[in-house]
């Protein structure tokens with residue numbers, strides 16, 4: 105049984121992972137600060153994403169755009185007119201609700217894609233009332249979620265600007281500059297990570313729905329006629345995912361496990377490129393230790409899909425509060441580039457060498473991942489309340505762990521042990537994020553490291569002084585090995601890279617088995 109989201113929030117607060125923002129003033133709903141450990145985990149997560157989707161590839165380049173861009177951006181993108189959620193409030197106590205979420209919670213009904221009038225009808229027909237005081241609810245109204253601000257000293261309509269509600273638009277604004285300077289050729293992607301802001305009506309579920317959050321997004325551009333010519337398809341053909349197509353949802357059936365090849369052959373996913381990016385999104389989570397079986401891809405049903413999207417799928421994760429969206433991935437075609445061409449008057453087409461014609465590339469997939477939701481997934485995946493040990497063990501993948509190694513002197517009051525331990529600590533610190541801890545019993549120190557996910561602990565004892573070796577203890581198995589100090593750095597490097605593993609009794613280490 106995994107812990108509830110409130111228990112996760114209090115664990116994170118206790119351990120310095122995530123705190124409510126501005127807590128000394130009573131906090132601010134929907135805003136969170138990452139503490140000393142959380143900021144390390146989050147940075148590790150973002151770096152791992154950037155490595156996987158930008159550095160390890162030849163076809164994706166990165167940008168770092170502004171949070172505030174020309175206000176016309178958001179007119180062109182449709183956010184000014186349409187970036188709405190459904191708002192209602194109690195006529196008596198003024199408790200505020202996001203109407204679609206309230207109906208889902210109270211009536212256990214899937215209302216994805218329903219409009220204002222339909223939601224109002226459901227509330228009336230089913231007598232949905234305020235959950236706090238049971239009074240009537242006001243008419244549901246659309247509410248634009250963009251945060252506004254003013255540029256310059258005089259607030260006015262002309263000076264109104266928006267904090268970006270998604271990072272994606274920067275990729276379209278910079279498209280011309282990137283293609284002119286970036287030496288990119290179709291197919292290619294532009295990636296960005298950064299803050300996004302949404303004035304959510306009712307933030308809830310801790311980091312899952314905040315008003316300030318981060319996104320990691322890619323706009324992947326292809327030749328409009330080549331949506332099925334994905335040169336990387338072999339990487340994912342046999343990749344299996346739980347697939348919840350619009351049709352299965354319509355017939356109220358369960359999601360089915362399928363390979364990406366099956367999804368393409370049966371035209372469940374409309375293009376090979378889209379199938380490829382969905383599988384890559386899943387593979388990234390699994391590469392960092394997430395349980396593959398807790399994910400599914402769910403297709404947007406007809407009413408739910410944005411008007412410009414040809415096909416949209418969400419990567420979902422099974423949280424304790426249900427299957428929820430982790431990542432949205434729409435096939436946006438040439439909608440955005442065309443909109444920006446129309447509103448800016450600039451030509452954003454590319455010259456196609458093959459056809460000797462100008463073309464407007466299509467965004468075949470827009471993998472749009474929330475950093476904070478990914479962070480929650482990895483925490484849930486790692487969190488284990490180990491009854492035998494009597495403490496929580498955070499089994500984070502070494503890449504994500506805030507500290508990779510901890511070094512302890514066996515006893516804190518023996519100078520020869522502490523100075524040797526400091527020596528070992530100093531030699532490791534430049535290679536890995538390393539923590540030095542001399543307080544409390546060694547058992548207590550192991551427990552503290554388990555709780556913050558440190559994969560390996562190194563203990564310096566009296567034998568270390570004579571034999572120049574130390575004990576290395578593995579977080580997940582609690583097994584221990586003696587390692588010569590002059591081999592310690594390389595051994596830890598190999599353990600952290602997954603090249604070595606703690607063995608069964610007998611041989612000191614054995615190579616880790618490759619998972620097929």
Ligand code: ATP
Nearest residue numbers: 302312313314317429430431432472473474476477
């Ligand atoms: P939801 O339906 O849950 O509100 P959405 O469909 O509006 O999400 P997108 O616009 O597709 O979300 O945004 C892409 C991703 O950004 C989401 O999949 C999620 O990971 C992240 N995200 C969106 N809104 C929030 C939020 N309020 N707090 C944290 N992450 C968010």
